[in-house]
Amino acid sequence: MRNNNHCYTNNELPGFLYIHVPFCLRKCLYCDFTSYPYNGRDARRYLAGLRGEIGLRTGGRRAGRVLATIFIGGGTPTCLSSGAIMEIISIIKEHFILSPDVEFTIEANPGTVDRDKLNLLRRAGVNRLSLGAQACSGKTLRTLGRIHTHEQTIEAVRRAREAGFDNINLDLIFGVPGQTPREWRDCLEQIAALRPDHVAAYGLQLEEGTPLKAMIDGGQLVPCDEDMELEMYRDAVKILTGAGLYRYEISNFARPGRECRHNLVYWHNCEYLGVGPAAHSYIKRERSANEQNLDKYMEKLAAGKLPVAWSEPVTPENEIFETVFLGLRLAAGLNMEHFRRRFGCSLEDVYPGVAERLVEKGMLEQAGKRLRLTRRGLELANQVMAEFVPPTNS
Known part of the structure; x- marks a missing residue:
């Protein structure tokens, strides 16, 4: 790492x-x-x-x-x-x-x-x-x-x-x-x-x-x-x-x-293990959170169960969005080659025209194999990230 x-x-x-x-x-x-x-x-x-x-x-x-x-x-x-x-x-x-x-x-x-x-x-x-x-x-x-x-x-x-x-x-x-x-x-x-x-x-x-x-x-x-x-x-x-x-x-x-x-x-949207009341984990494309209440946390453990309050699978669409959202927070930006290797497709395949449009607006810039926020984009990061939010199914 x-x-x-x-x-x-x-x-x-x-x-x-x-x-x-x-x-x-x-x-x-x-x-x-x-x-x-x-x-x-x-x-x-x-x-x-x-x-x-x-x-x-x-x-x-x-x-x-x-x-x-x-x-x-x-x-x-x-x-x-x-x-x-x-x-x-x-x-x-x-x-x-x-x-x-x-x-x-x-x-x-x-x-x-x-x-x-x-x-x-x-x-x-x-x-x-x-x-x-x-x-x-x-x-x-x-x-x-x-x-x-x-x-x-x-x-x-x-x-x-x-x-x-x-x-x-x-x-x-x-x-x-x-x-x-x-x-x-x-x-x-x-x-x-x-x-x-x-x-x-x-x-x-x-x-x-x-x-x-x-x-x-x-x-x-x-x-x-x-x-x-x-x-x-x-x-x-x-x-x-x-x-x-x-x-x-x-x-x-x-x-x-x-x-x-x-x-x-x-x-980098990697997997991690969280333990203790209210701790979150991301393991094998599943996010979970432990019980917040100490009594409930202890009750599940006493029964020989993991103290998980909820868990949900991370869909490919959400994993891609989270990777883009989190990667663009970094000054170095999102490594496009790593993105392609991880997902088997390019950012353009998933979000056609979005990055190009944001580059034209001066919010993003290409630096070698990386896509990163400009100074203006850093100050308006929420607007940039909103462009990559996956559509919800109605």
């Missing part, structure tokens, strides 16, 4: 593992991911369930299952005790072989990692830390419902470096109600000064059912307008690239060689 030229390893299961830890100290106001308030009893049940699910997925056998990437996400995985995190890592190593150059990521809130926990993680083989910084000003952090300060982000980065982490990502959000372009630029400069190896900078998504969306609908907050959000995106590109982080995906910036290999699995 290092050269991103293939999706699959020689495993019965995919070589890319995601583990969902569904606990937080407090849920953020914008978050619609599955998470519950942390408590020790549920954490112990979760660990037992995780061991049971991975045992079912692997048949209890370890041989031949090599992992190229591991991503422990949430929730806030580091709200677990150090002992609980070590148990998760132990379960992984009992059932899988880790590639010598495995990328092993854990997500963390800056307020949930101390020197001892970071040292323990690094010694256990975790080699990539993803910190949810999100913002620098106290006002914007409070609007988002974050429970840490920017000073804690600075301290977490410093301690992670001392622990030996040489691959650190910082997540940022722009377009937050009340956030100004000047504040955002100041934050980008402060983040760049920390010399992260990777930055993910996303525009705020207002999800139904979240407290932040309710506050905006109720008139308590005013949403960021589209022109201001576009200005903030352009500032992110300018400042982060100026700091030596090149944009390799619409919202992701990295130093050369520090691209997130696990996320590239998703963007």
Whole structure:
């Protein structure tokens, strides 16, 4: 996977593992991911369930299952005790072989990692830390419902470096109600000064059912307008690239060689295994999702069943669309030769005239064997992607 030229390893299961830890100290106001308030009893049940699910997925056998990437996400995985995190890592190593150059990521809130926990993680083989910084000003952090300060982000980065982490990502959000372009630029400069190896900078998504969306609908907050959000995106590109982080995906910036290999699995539309409550998997052209509710998750495992809530086959049409949609998010673009080998046809065969029309509009450009978004196309990506949506059957 290092050269991103293939999706699959020689495993019965995919070589890319995601583990969902569904606990937080407090849920953020914008978050619609599955998470519950942390408590020790549920954490112990979760660990037992995780061991049971991975045992079912692997048949209890370890041989031949090599992992190229591991991503422990949430929730806030580091709200677990150090002992609980070590148990998760132990379960992984009992059932899988880790590639010598495995990328092993854990997500963390800056307020949930101390020197001892970071040292323990690094010694256990975790080699990539993803910190949810999100913002620098106290006002914007409070609007988002974050429970840490920017000073804690600075301290977490410093301690992670001392622990030996040489691959650190910082997540940022722009377009937050009340956030100004000047504040955002100041934050980008402060983040760049920390010399992260990777930055993910996303525009705020207002999800139904979240407290932040309710506050905006109720008139308590005013949403960021589209022109201001576009200005903030352009500032992110300018400042982060100026700091030596090149944009390799619409919202992701990295130093050369520090691209997130696990996320590239998703963007190349490869297969992966997800375990834990609410985790999604894509295996053998079938997508599935686990039960979100911890009780239901545990009930199915107790009955000797995989804790799957739903699954659906991925049709050839949808696989093609997803491959185009995700591939065009990458700065390198969609590799047309890989597309032909994967599907046995050309993009023109599937979408006659679409790419040519978008090239004429200045939204796409051909670069060797790749089709990629232009600068204008990057800023209007949703309009470009809509041109490739497969027709629905009436």
